Amino acid sequence: MSHFLPYGAQSIDDADLAAVVEALRSPYLTTGPRVGEFEAALASAVEAPHAVAMSSGTAALHAACHALDLGPEDEVIVPAVTFLATSNAVLYAGARPVFSDVCPDCGLMRPEDLEAAWTPRTRAVIPVHLTGRPVDMEVLSAFARERGAAVIDDAAHALGASLRGTPIGGGAWSDMSIFSFHPVKHATTGEGGAVVTADEGLAARVRTFISHGMVREPDQLKAPSPGPWYYEQQELGYNYRITDIQCALGTSQMSRLGGFVARRRHLARLYEERLASLDAVEINDPGPDGSVSAYHLFGILLDFEGLGTTRAEVMQGLRERSIGTQVHYIPVPAQPYYRELGYDPAPFTGAAEYYRRTLSLPMFPAMEDGDVDRVCDALEAVLAELGAR
Numbered sequence: 001m002s003h004f005l006p007y008g009a010q011s012i013d014d015a016d017l018a019a020v021v022e023a024l025r026s027p028y029l030t031t032g033p034r035v036g037e038f039e040a041a042l043a044s045a046v047e048a049p050h051a052v053a054m055s056s057g058t059a060a061l062h063a064a065c066h067a068l069d070l071g072p073e074d075e076v077i078v079p080a081v082t083f084l085a086t087s088n089a090v091l092y093a094g095a096r097p098v099f100s101d102v103c104p105d106c107g108l109m110r111p112e113d114l115e116a117a118w119t120p121r122t123r124a125v126i127p128v129h130l131t132g133r134p135v136d137m138e139v140l141s142a143f144a145r146e147r148g149a150a151v152i153d154d155a156a157h158a159l160g161a162s163l164r165g166t167p168i169g170g171g172a173w174s175d176m177s178i179f180s181f182h183p184v185k186h187a188t189t190g191e192g193g194a195v196v197t198a199d200e201g202l203a204a205r206v207r208t209f210i211s212h213g214m215v216r217e218p219d220q221l222k223a224p225s226p227g228p229w230y231y232e233q234q235e236l237g238y239n240y241r242i243t244d245i246q247c248a249l250g251t252s253q254m255s256r257l258g259g260f261v262a263r264r265r266h267l268a269r270l271y272e273e274r275l276a277s278l279d280a281v282e283i284n285d286p287g288p289d290g291s292v293s294a295y296h297l298f299g300i301l302l303d304f305e306g307l308g309t310t311r312a313e314v315m316q317g318l319r320e321r322s323i324g325t326q327v328h329y330i331p332v333p334a335q336p337y338y339r340e341l342g343y344d345p346a347p348f349t350g351a352a353e354y355y356r357r358t359l360s361l362p363m364f365p366a367m368e369d370g371d372v373d374r375v376c377d378a379l380e381a382v383l384a385e386l387g388a389r
């Protein structure tokens, strides 16, 4: 039996191990110099002026929403197809998530989806670069900014992606972008996330928020400082800090980001060539003109019912051949928690149609070229077997 291929996995090498060991032997396990080094590596990779690293991508979404000073009357538009964290963060910040529909064939928020979800209460929008394909930030962002709303892009899938030559996360189209460093993402810190921004004030607010709302810089204190021990809590924050141990791994990983993303793109080309002959399989739409995907995921569309089978059967057939797949994502307004809040998934027909057909095949830099053939052969065999009954 061949080794199991998960849908995603980290790549850890000896340099990563050495960097973590060095951090463990250093005086600082947290709030030390490795945090700033990791932030600098990230800021430079996405060409952003400021990066603030923290404990998770979810914390980054929460911090970014908090920095916008949202209130209970404020609405934030998020796509119906995304990971739970995107809309949960809006709830954490005390505002109201409003879902937009997505393209039935690509799963991305389109300008018409944003327009349909817009109300006079819309204060911000959080587009998601699903699977690593940038949404059309140029158009979405212009629409939001003309109406005085803020833009946070959830770039958890898109580290290394670009739109018309500009990196996602560089601040060209959004007030803040968030990244995740979970092991399935492009570079990992175990758990970890970051807010990147071109706005110094937003970066400072995010930094305060992730450490209890605590301020020490003399020019930011409300009272005269009685001495070097003095600090002030000026708002309610959290402990969302990341450790130096994690950042040591992150900086080491970031030094290989270019190679990781290039490898993902190479595997995607192999998948595209190999799947072209499989009529039942539609490859994910590449996204807007001029977008270059970072391929966090390799998504395909299959009309399971039309083929006389179910997604569960196809996934099981692949699993029996040691191939892991996953579904990204169940539309969030269909979740019991959101239904109980009064949300209804029914209007989001594009989201339902995308969800009905999507499947994520294995995609991670440590995959070998031959693994793509193995996945495609298995998919072909499973479809033939299930469809022929």
Ligand SMILES: *Cc1c(COP(=O)(O)O)cnc(C)c1O
Pocket (backbone or CB within 6 Å): 056, 057, 058, 059, 082, 083, 085, 086, 128, 154, 156, 157, 179, 180, 181, 182, 192, 193
């Ligand atoms: C991974 C991810 C996040 C953040 O996840 P964490 O696990 O908290 O780092 C947010 N949004 C999307 C779309 C993601 O895939």
